[in-house]
Amino acid sequence: MNPRTLLASTVLVALVAALVHTQRYDGYFTDPVGLFRWYAACWVLFVLALLALRRVPVGGVVPLALAGAVAVAVTGLVAPPRTSTDSYRYAWDGRVQSAGISPYDHTPEDPALARLRDDWLFPTGPSCNGPDRAPVPHNAATPHCTRINRPAVHTIYPPVAEAYFLAVDRLSPDGSRHKPLQTGGALISLGVTGALVLILRRRGDDPRKAAYWAWCPAVPVEAVNNAHIDVLGAFLAVAGLGLVAARSVRCRAAGGLLFGAAVAAKLMPAIVLPGALSGVRRVRDAAVVVLPAALFTALAYLPYLLLSHGSVFGFLGGYVEEEGYDDPASGSRYSLLRLVLPDAWAFPVLLVVLAGVCVHVMRRGDPRRPWSGALLVTGWAFALLTPGYSWYALLLIALVALDGRWEWLGIALAGAAVYVLGPTFGYQSALSNIAYGAAVVLVLTVTLLRRRTRLSTPGDRGIPAGAPGTP
Structure with missing residues (x-):
């Protein structure tokens, strides 16, 4: 192995080891300062790994970046969600949809959905002792609670996100818990890495840039361990930008559709639209991107509008x-x-x-x-x-x-x-x-x-x- 590649690989191994320790360190409620120290150490190693990657011969960059992407993503699977409980809401929304019920119609604590509860999402007794548990009204003397945050409010997630939660629930083995959503997050994060490498190589750009995502400590923590749906929005936005850059009308329209899907996964990717319109001089050229995006977003909401009895925007205003x-x-x-x-x-x-x-x-x-x-x-x-x-x-x-x-x-x-x-x-x-x-x-x-x-x-x-x- 080339000495420069060996150096980059060694620093990358140290980053992976630090990430494993950070993911396993359950200090968010008990020792947040200590947890952040470890997280900051991961960022220091991340910077050192990027600097080492600068000296790796071009032929070895993509294999090392991809191998590192897999190793870094896997670190998010070594523990249950540590710093966020959002994925428990994802799991619940998927379960509700699998039962043929709109996720927008009921809150998690609604007694109408009591038959869908299990001991994982809705523990009882001593298991309710914890800062990440929310009480659930119940007539019995035994305390009832849930891991789902804000159980008294309706879901906030857009339709593509809800369709993803349903797909994960349907594909998960019976009795599964957090691992299917974490695995989905890992696969999507690797999909982002693949899209980045493809776009960069097609444009003759430096593939080392992909490591900014692939090796970043935020990716295994937020996209994998906490399984945040934001990673799906990021993937769709990246793919959309890659198509828009191709400049043909067909590619720009396809990019617009992906932007619509990104917005319907997590509303925030709407902020990339001005970038997708960079240098646009005519309204017609802008419409090629904006209209497909708006159409896809509207159509994505349609099935839930037909299925739901309440607002499909849920807790957004609140x-x-x-x-x-x-x-x-x-x-x-x-x-x-x-x-x-x-x-x-x-x-x-x-x-x-x-x-x-x-x-x-x-x-x-x-x-x-x-x-x-x-x-x-x-x-x-x-x-x-x-x-x-x-x-x-x-x-x-x-x-x-x-x-x-x-x-x-x-x-x-x-x-x-x-x-x-x-x-x-x-x-x-x-x-x-x-x-x-x-x-x-x-x-x-x-x-x-x-x-x-x-x-x-x-x-x-x-x-x-x-x-x-x-x-």
């Missing part, structure tokens, strides 16, 4: 209110904007700034690299919204892997810091300001340095400076 997105004065939302602006100005200014970024991307963006514009819009949206949930950044990480501007990964690490350390620091905006502020400083600093480098070498139109594989 979630926005609960998370403080409609009240800038609460929690840590818009924390960087609130540092310099009155609370009441935060949301309007956010809209104006993002609108400006979107217009810039659509007017000045490179249609051959739609992911560059998508990354710019998504990155600044995250930086200004300062979300408290780390799994939202899976989409951002996938865009970084397509584009190569690694500095935006700081936003993903900031989200993890806010989420893991939030309970310790009372979810105060100070923690968000420090984490996201440092990430924004990194983005601005590296962007400035990259621009200076580009100006000093005006003939260079290759891989962005600082990307893996560049000097």
